[in-house]
Amino acid sequence: MKDNVISAGVELVAVGETSILNAQRRVVGCQSCSASVSHPFSSVLTEVIGAGCAITEYVLCAPARCPNCDQPILENTLVRCEGDGDDAASADLDFGRCWDGQ
Numbered sequence: 654m655k656d657n658v659i660s661a662g663v664e665l666v667a668v669g670e671t672s673i674l675n676a677q678r679r680v681v682g683c684q685s686c687s688a689s690v691s692h693p694f695s696s697v698l699t700e701v702i703g704a705g706c707a708i709t710e711y712v713l714c715a716p717a718r719c720p721n722c723d724q725p726i727l728e729n730t731l732v733r734c735e736g737d738g739d740d741a742a743s744a745d746l747d748f749g750r751c752w753d754g755q
Contacts (some may be wrong), residue, residue: 686722690731
């Protein structure tokens with residue numbers, strides 16, 4: 654059994670400064686400054702580090718920082734990444750007028 658695997662198939666990964674900085678470079682905004690956040694920072698970490706388990710919990714050695722507003726970014730902070738597009742604008746459905754008096 655691997656040392657970093659804890660009960661029920663959950664993998665616990667300690668994230669160092671280099672990995673945090675690599676993940677942080679992909680972020681363009683966070684839940685503090687952007688209405689179009691789309692996923693938690695942990696999913697960015699998974700892309701950068703590559704998880705070996707379906708369920709992975711990350712422990713950061715230090716918070717990442719939002720490049721837009723400089724707020725701390727933790728594992729569960731919602732972020733927007735470069736290339737995500739403006740998902741918030743496209744996610745708002747335009748129903749037009751619901752009742753047109755007819």
